[in-house]
Amino acid sequence: MTRRRSRGERRELPLGAVVCGGIVAAGAWFSGWWIVPLAALIVGVVWWDRPAIATEAMWGGVGGWIVLLLIDSLHGRSWALARAAGGAVFLPWGLLFPVTLLFAAGLAWSTATLAQAACARLLSDRV
């Protein structure tokens, strides 16, 4: 059972997702795919005390890559590419799209989860 949000309660801004997505989208142009775990590491460390930071990082990673994929699509035929390149790596029917996003999601979530756990352990030991 999930608790319903009461009328007075404010939705918390998913800051981790926004920052992670921003770093990924902007950083990818200047670096490469590894900006995803790096961005997840940063938000995982900075907001280690937020219970859902791994999920936020995951959405950030996915969001950042969606922005980049949209830019690709605006400039060319991403669907044709997904079918051609995807088929070449045994991913027919445009499955390259979801696989690409799952890759970013998995990387971001696992990195942030590990980063959060490490911080929790280190910082709670100090306290």
Add this chain to the structure above:
Amino acid sequence: MKHRRLIGAGVLFVALIGLAVVPIGTAPTLGPLLDPAHGVWALARTGELPNEASALLPSLGSTVEVRYDRRGVPHIFATREDDAYRALGYVVARDRLFQLWLQTMAASGRLTEIAGAAALPLDREMRRLAIPWSAERKLAMLDSTTQAAKLVRAYGDGINAYIDQMSRDELPLEFRLLGKNSVPRWESLNSILLFNRLGWTLAYIVPELERALAASRVGAAAAASLFPENSPIQEPIQPNGRKAPRFDFTHLTPPGAADTDVSQTLIAALGDFLPASATALREGEGDERAFASNNWAVSPRRSAKGNALLAGDPHLELTLPSIWYEAQLAVPGALDVYGVTVPGLPGIVIGFNRDIAWTFTNTGADVLDFYTEKVDNDAHPTKFLVDGTWRPLSERIERYQGTKGETLAVDTLYFTHRGPLRRENGQWLSMRWTVLEPSNETEGFRLAAKARDADEFQRAMGLYFRSPAQNMLVADRHGTIAIRSTGRFPVRPGSGSGFTVRDGTASANDWRGFLPPEFAPQGRNPEQGYLASANQQPIDPKVAPYWLGGEYEPWRAMRINQLLRADSAVTVDQMRGFQTDPGSAFADLFVPYFLNAARVVATHPVPGIDAAKLAEAARLLGEWDRRYTRENTRAILFEIAYRELENRTWDELEMPGVATGGRRRRVITPASPVLAELLADSTSEWWDAKATPGRESRDEILAASLIAALDTARTRYGDPRGKGWTWSRVRHANIWHALHLPSLSALDLPVQGGRSTLNPSSGSGGFGASWRMVVEASSNELRAWGTYPGGQSGNPASSRYKNHLDDWLTGALEPLIMPKWIPELSAKETVSRLTLRARE
């Protein structure tokens, strides 16, 4: 719970990072591949041509402007000829970089560096045939100060300028899939390697082996009859004054005792010399006459508008991207040519300028001979014997590397003055092959592009084009049409035949020279008003005092001659229509034999032949108009019946041993004109089926073949009245990507055409018209139309990857525009501008 989550995250992290950075087998690493900024997705951004672009090409003499038209064709406007070729190298690399690299790796026998040990047989074939050795020699002998040498270098400069400046986003998909993030620089040698490989594709013809294989089953005399020196159907390229084909049919020598001594030695010795394609031929499974082509030209007096007309469609392996790349090179006062080039070759191979148009078909002559040799030491030979004198052998070490640079194998190659020497099954054999000999085709193409009339074109090609020999057809603005089989044709001692392996210890057996161009098969403004070549025997043996040899099929030539003879006012549109004409001289000859056999057997019943089924099969075949249209539902019955006929007729050529898949393989299959010749001889011993005690007649074999075809067709395609028999459902063109990846290929494309039609389609469907062009040459200008099965770009995300396919499938041609200078290309026609500068 918390721990489980942590363990899960750890495992996922390690797994994803592992996949991201560590390649598994030949699979690429996922990180760089999936990166939407710079991975494969970036290719979507680079697939389309930008409206404007500029680049540095430091070796340029002056700025070059390139305009891409709506068909994606670059029109290169330069002020210097070498700059035009630099720009050509640049634009080809921009669109076809992976193709350039892969072709070079294949030609140089280095595919193992991509695919590992699996590619070793292919690489060994290239190197043992001395393709790289020959290319290196040709380059070394090319005078570096000549125009041709300068153009080869200029072209390479253009390719390398693109490679140097290419952003990582432009790295072609295939390099990424292979896990490569950089592209090796282009070398001048590569262009020569590619030309040599073309020679291997088109001029590796070994009639010695065909006869030897047949002799191993039916004896030398019968083998000579099955693989005759001349085609039994004569419809030559050089007009012989006849208004119809001539059928030189004779009685085929009956099968005799196997000639096991000579032929087995030869087969064993030649076995490893042979390319995979010849092995397939030996097993009777080759793609029937895959490398074919058509060209024809009509004199002004036989064309509707009084202009010379020319059409050409070279039939080669269909690939994506295509073997061809379209371009125009314009240099005021020096050069103005449009056509198709092979990526990697600096020049327009087939095309037209303001005055002439030209196109080729393969001559298919025998330009390769083998010699038995004697060496001083079988284990470590250093010398070979000629005329009683030991001559030194030259030696070359070939090292084959794997994907990580490891050595997979090392071969030592030896060379006599004739060419490469090999030891097979205890026998030393050397090879002489025109493809390996010094030549300078680049100069031929350079001069041809500038020729002002048919004579100039023929002079240039006659001087410089040596191999692979081509039937070069040219038409000019003055109304001249001319054709000549151009290249080097060896003059052999003795009978002049290339059917035997000669004794290499006697120099008297060496080639005496080459046929002078004036004696080559040719025609010029003939009385008949047209010229046509389609891989038939080039010259009537009754008028040729020499032997060209080779492999010839007359069917397409018969059909195009039939069409041209019937029309004395040919139009451009008819020329276009002929290119996909569904008529078949082959079916016209064979179908009546089947129908007649059914009638004969019906009136004289034969035990074991189901009369009712035969009548039904004959009725169905009789419904066919012998045209391979897409919608016809009877061609499939004929196709299967013909196969059955071959199987039943040539049973004497079956390999000994156990049958696989219901039938035994044959050591080799005679060409279809020989079967046509046999059909005219109803009492030949060849009709007898070896496996039965009685003696079968021709009509019994034909009837049995037709019944078997009906059974097979029913089993495979269902009821004859159903859609399953429709030609478009059973016959397809398959245009594979070079890496054989289905998602990058265009497969199962319904085509109009079949065996031996002008638009041939048979076997795997992987061969066909690789470029179609029609040109009308009036006294004022040349107008041209063309298309090819693919597109200009090698990027599968590009709209130019296979945008010409629909036109190609329907037989439509697009106008080829050839502006004199930049302003003539309207803004509407221009989709992209590229400026190449020497410096910022």
